[in-house]
Amino acid sequence: MxxxxxxxxxxxxxxxxxxxxxxxxxxxGMDGYRALCDEANRDPNAFWARLARExxxxxxxxxxxxxxxxxxxxxxxxDGELNASANCLDKHLGTxxxxxxxxxxxxxxxxxxxxxxxxxxxxxxxxxxxxxxxGHKKGERAIIYMPMSIEAVVAMQACARLGIIHSVVFGxxxxxxxxxxxxxxxxxxxxxxxAQLRGSKTIALKDAVDEALAMGxxxxxxHVITYKRAGTAVQWHEGRDLWWHxxxxxxxxxxxxxxxxxxxxLFILYTSxxxxxxxxxxxxxxxxxxxxxxxxxxxxxxxxxxxxxxTADVGWVTGHSYVTYGPLAAGVTQVVFEGVPTYPNAGRFWxxxxxxxxxxxxxxxxxxxxxxxLAESDPTVHPDRYNLDSLRIxxxxxxxxxxxxxxxxxxxxxxxxxxxxxxxxQTETGAHMITPLPGVTPLKPGSCTLPLPGIDAAVVDEVGxxxxxxxxxxxxxxxxxPSMICTIWGDPERFKKTYFPPELxxxxxxxxxxxxxxDDYFWIMGRIDDVLNVSGHRLGTMEVESALVAHxxxxxxxxxxxxxxxxxxxxxxxxxxxxxxxxxxxAIAVAKQLxxxxxxxIGPIAKPRExxxxxNLPKTRSGKIMRRLLRxxxxxxxxxxxxxxxxxxxxxxxxxxxx
Ligand code: WTA
Numbered sequence: 001m002x003x004x005x006x007x008x009x010x011x012x013x014x015x016x017x018x019x020x021x022x023x024x025x026x027x028x029g030m031d032g033y034r035a036l037c038d039e040a041n042r043d044p045n046a047f048w049a050r051l052a053r054e055x056x057x058x059x060x061x062x063x064x065x066x067x068x069x070x071x072x073x074x075x076x077x078x079d080g081e082l083n084a085s086a087n088c089l090d091k092h093l094g095t096x097x098x099x100x101x102x103x104x105x106x107x108x109x110x111x112x113x114x115x116x117x118x119x120x121x122x123x124x125x126x127x128x129x130x131x132x133x134x135g136h137k138k139g140e141r142a143i144i145y146m147p148m149s150i151e152a153v154v155a156m157q158a159c160a161r162l163g164i165i166h167s168v169v170f171g172x173x174x175x176x177x178x179x180x181x182x183x184x185x186x187x188x189x190x191x192x193x194x195a196q197l198r199g200s201k202t203i204a205l206k207d208a209v210d211e212a213l214a215m216g217x218x219x220x221x222x223h224v225i226t227y228k229r230a231g232t233a234v235q236w237h238e239g240r241d242l243w244w245h246x247x248x249x250x251x252x253x254x255x256x257x258x259x260x261x262x263x264x265x266l267f268i269l270y271t272s273x274x275x276x277x278x279x280x281x282x283x284x285x286x287x288x289x290x291x292x293x294x295x296x297x298x299x300x301x302x303x304x305x306x307x308x309x310x311t312a313d314v315g316w317v318t319g320h321s322y323v324t325y326g327p328l329a330a331g332v333t334q335v336v337f338e339g340v341p342t343y344p345n346a347g348r349f350w351x352x353x354x355x356x357x358x359x360x361x362x363x364x365x366x367x368x369x370x371x372x373x374l375a376e377s378d379p380t381v382h383p384d385r386y387n388l389d390s391l392r393i394x395x396x397x398x399x400x401x402x403x404x405x406x407x408x409x410x411x412x413x414x415x416x417x418x419x420x421x422x423x424x425x426q427t428e429t430g431a432h433m434i435t436p437l438p439g440v441t442p443l444k445p446g447s448c449t450l451p452l453p454g455i456d457a458a459v460v461d462e463v464g465x466x467x468x469x470x471x472x473x474x475x476x477x478x479x480x481x482p483s484m485i486c487t488i489w490g491d492p493e494r495f496k497k498t499y500f501p502p503e504l505x506x507x508x509x510x511x512x513x514x515x516x517x518x519d520d521y522f523w524i525m526g527r528i529d530d531v532l533n534v535s536g537h538r539l540g541t542m543e544v545e546s547a548l549v550a551h552x553x554x555x556x557x558x559x560x561x562x563x564x565x566x567x568x569x570x571x572x573x574x575x576x577x578x579x580x581x582x583x584x585x586x587a588i589a590v591a592k593q594l595x596x597x598x599x600x601x602i603g604p605i606a607k608p609r610e611x612x613x614x615x616n617l618p619k620t621r622s623g624k625i626m627r628r629l630l631r632x633x634x635x636x637x638x639x640x641x642x643x644x645x646x647x648x649x650x651x652x653x654x655x656x657x658x659x
Contacts, residue, residue, distance in 0.1 A: 015410065015443040017419050017436075021392070025301045025439025033440045036453035047454055048076070048482055052290050057091050058082045059259040062286075066480065072500040072508075073487060074480040075263045076287040083257035084266055084285050085128075085161035087293075088328035089121040090257060097304065097331040104307070104356050105150050108197040108339035115150055117331070120157075122253035123150070128158035129255045130247035131189065134223050138163030138258055141268065142189040143182050143221075144314075145169045145205055147196030148338045151227045151244065152314050155191045156324045160266060160285075163258040164189070167268040167280070170315025171196050171203070173603040175211035177278075181270050182218040184280055185489060189223050191244075195230035199343035206234040262286025268489045269317055271427040272538045273498060274529040276546035280489030281317075281427050287482030291431040292326035298452065299421060299432050300360045300393060301439065302330040307390070309335035310362040311349070316537070317427040318397055322362060326431070341367055346374035347381035350413075354386045361413070362395035362421075364536035368405045368413075369566050375412070383412045393438045395421040398536030399568045400524050406445035424448035424524055426510060427538070428499065430483025433457060434522050447521045455481055457522065459514045464505035467515075472525060475514040476507035484508065530627075532561040532569045537605050541627070544571060544608065547601035551594060553577050558617050558625045559608070562634040570609035572634040574617055574655055581613050610634075612658040619647050630655070 022029050027036065040047040045065040052062070062080025092098050098118040105113040115123070136142070142159050144166050146152040152168075159166040167185050169178050182190070192209045195202045206226050213221060226234065227244035266285040270278040296302040308327050312318035327334040335356050341349050349371065353361060375382040394414045396406075401422050410420050420443060423435040434457055436449040443449065451457040456479040458466050467473040477484075488495040499508055513525040527533065530541040541559040548557035556576040561569035575594065582590045591611040599607050612633075618626045626646065632639050633655050643649045 013445060015419070015445075017439055017441060017443070018417055021301065021419065021439035023439070025437070026297050026303075027301075027437050028439050030440055033437060033450075033453065040454035044454065044479060051294060052077055052080075052286065052482070055293055056082055056286065056290055057087050059086075062262060068480070071506065072480075072496060073492070074484065075486075076284060076482045077262035080262040080286060081259045082262060082286055082289075083161065083163075083259055084289050084325065085124060085157045086257040087289055088157060088325060089117065089124060092117045092331055093121060100304070100331070101333045102328060103150055103153065103334060103336050105336045106338065106352060106356075108200065108343065113150065117328075120150075120154070120328075123154050124157040124161060125253050125255035126248045126251040127154050127244075128161040129251040131158060131164070131223075131225070132162055132255070133251070134189075134242075134247070136162070136164055136189050136223070138260065138264075139165070140188045141165045141167060141185040142191060143167055143169055143178065143185070143187045145171060145178055145190065145192045145209055146227065146314070147171055147193055147198075147205070147229060148313055148336055149193070149227070149229065150336065151193070153324050153336065156267075156314065156320075157328075161255060161257050163260045163264060165265045165268060167270070168315050168320070169270070170313060170603070171205060172315070172605055174600055175208040175215070176601050177603060178208060178212035179215045179218065180278070181280070182212060182221065184270075185268055186220055187218060188220050189225070190221055191225045191227075193227040193229040194234050195232045197230055197338060199340040202230050202232060204232065210235050210237070260285055263486065265486070267320060269320065269427055271317070272531055272540035272543055274531060274540060274542060276540070276542040278540070278543065279491065279494065279498075282486045282489050283430055283483070284486050287484065288321075288430045289325060289329060291481070291483030292321040293329040295432040295435075295452070296322070296326040296330035296332070298437060299423060299435050300362070300395065301437075302327070302332050302360070304331060306332045306359045307335065307357055308332045308360045308362075309337070309353070309356070309358045311337060311341070311364070311367065312362075312397070317430075318362075321431045341371060342374070345381050346371055346378065347383075347385065350381075350383045350386035350388060353388055353391060357390040359390055360393045360395070361391055362397065364398040365396055365401040365405050366399065366535040366567055368396070368401070368409050372405065372408050373566065388413060388415065391415075391418050393421055394418045395423060397423045397425070399533045400526065401446065403445040410445070419443055420445070422446075422448045424522065428485040429477075429481075429510075430485070433477065433481075444521060447517070447523050449521050451522070458507075459516055459522070460504065460507065463503055464507055469516050469518055469520070472513055472515045474504070474528065475510040475512045475522070475524070476504060477510065478505075478507050480508075532571060534561075534569050534571060534605060535567045539571065539606055543602060544573065544598060544606050547598045547606070548573060548575060548594060550601065551597050553579075553590065554594070556617055558627060558630055560627055560631045560634050562609075562631070564609075571606065572630075573608040573611045574630055574633075575611055575613055576616055577613060581615055587613055612655055614651055614655045614658060616648055616651050618643075618649070618651050618655070620645050621647050623647075
């Protein structure tokens with residue numbers, strides 16, 4: 001059996017972990033790693049039970065580790081009770097951590113605000129008391145649509161404190177996306193801001209929430225709480241709309257955390273899949289929290305004097321695990337940044353690392369690639385110009401990091417003393433799965449190396465048999481793990497079908513192609529489904545196609561990805577219009593109209609880089625669009641494949657010339 005995934009070129013250089021880290025890291029040396037792996041393999045449940053007992057604070061201890069009776073709907077620590085916010089905040093009270101800075105917030109304009117663990121706890125309690133006072137309670141769903149801010153973390157933590165399930169919508173998504181998610185989760189509460197500031201631009205947020213609510217279908221929403229960030233004018237709906245500063249006024253800074261079952265949903269986060277509709281990935285309180293904390297300690301070697309900075313927005317899973325929950329549970333100081341890496345110039349990241357003495361830095365390959373380009377053309381924003389000596393670990397996430405970007409990052413940011421920690425994981429996995437450990441793993445640029453202890457990752461063929469080393473196949477996880485997706489909100493059938501296809505022996509199917517080398521290292525080869533990765537953001541081709549065909553001018557559309565040096569992949573859309581095919585200036589104008597339309601339907605990140613018009617799309621005789629051929633055309637390469645099964649082979653020439 002083969003999966004059709006071919007092998008890729010493997011980079012051969014190996015970089016050893018720094019001596020100092022090998023000696024002092026939380027997992028020290030290959031022996032330390034192997035010992036944990038052996039423990040997990042001998043008795044997985046005992047391993048996961050030990051970690052959960054030693055690292056989480058339980059209000060009611062669990063007696064069962066894993067309930068597999070309704071697989072693949074696994075339940076971890078099902079009879080245990082705890083509260084996520086108490087595990088991030090209350091547990092530090094009365095310890096030296098309470099006076100430690102929890103968050104260093106740097107605003108778009110450079111202004112810095114610090115908040116200690118104790119003060120953060122008080123702010124979370126006040127806000128939780130406010131929403132409790134409005135009548136919201138455990139089990140309800142809240143949509144959070146906020147800029148990067150201390151308040152965004154407070155809003156998420158306050159929901160967790162009350163057992164309210166949050167669903168964060170990335171601030172770059174459209175009102176239509178908010179609407180879709182609010183309807184799907186049946187939201188009763190929305191938390192937003194008047195606007196967000198990014199790169200000196202002011203982008204309205206509350207307006208988008210108003211628009212979403214005006215679309216109908218979310219009548220269950222009784223309150224919209226707005227944090228005043230920019231001071232811009234907003235529409236006001238009396239009785240429904242409240243200001244953040246008004247609702248917290250006079251609230252007590254003590255709010256007892258609501259104890260919930262370990263499998264009570266902590267959040268629902270929407271992510272793109274291979275159909276038009278994003279899926280609501282549901283995560284459980286206990287397992288998610290455990291793994292976001294353990295990976296802080298293991299992957300990032302978190303220590304109390306660290307200054308951790310994950311540049312991800314809380315709208316993505318990385319911002320859940322490594323901004324809102326993991327760093328607080330680990331009790332480190334973290335940087336939260338409102339702005340963009342290129343404002344006021346492309347040295348912003350490096351200057352912030354210098355100013356805040358960041359020790360662990362975690363960002364996306366797309367940011368590294370674009371900052372490389374800018375630094376190489378403008379020496380004043382080159383990392384060389386800044387003192388980056390505080391750094392000890394530098395991480396990467398979101399997409400494969402190409403060896404060139406890896407080496408640039410390692411040399412110019414890490415000064416060849418900080419290991420590059422290339423973490424493979426997904427919204428569905430909750431936290432890191434396959435990653436080097438800073439004091440353990442010899443690094444190979446472009447490989448996410450080895451699975452974490454307890455994670456049974458493998459590369460298999462179409463019937464779930466492990467493939468030989470050096471051969472490509474499907475990346476699967478063979479045993480359940482605590483931070484795994486519990487279900488797709490409201491669509492358990494889709495959950496089963498997507499992630500646990502019957503032919504794969506009950507393994508979790510990640511949706512990525514991969515191969516392993518002779519040292520067992522994993523090399524991720526990209527998605528096997530119709531999901532694109534644009535600047536580290538997941539985007540379904542079907543999602544963009546649905547948006548395009550919703551436009552009255554469009555008859556048909558097919559969307560594919562084209563490799564791109566900076567963004568990883570770029571969206572290319574092939575479009576058939578109703579009526580005549582546009583040419584010249586008219587084609588340019590229509591393309592612009594359609595790009596803006598997609599931005600409005602989904603968000604600016606989904607805008608096609610290129611739109612090509614044709615009289616038709618390449619189809620088989622049974623009417624199936626041949627996306628495989630469109631990918632070749634999008635790259636600007638000649639089609640050398642056999643096209644004899646095509647109904648209309650001539651269309652390929654037309655689309656190739658339609659640049
Ligand atoms: C890709 C982001 C290679 C992969 C945390 C995965 C990666 C998808 C890496 C998940 C990596 C993420 N190397 N590919 N280190 N990290 N990916 O859900 O295709 O936004 O399936 O989660 O990003 O994206 P998501």
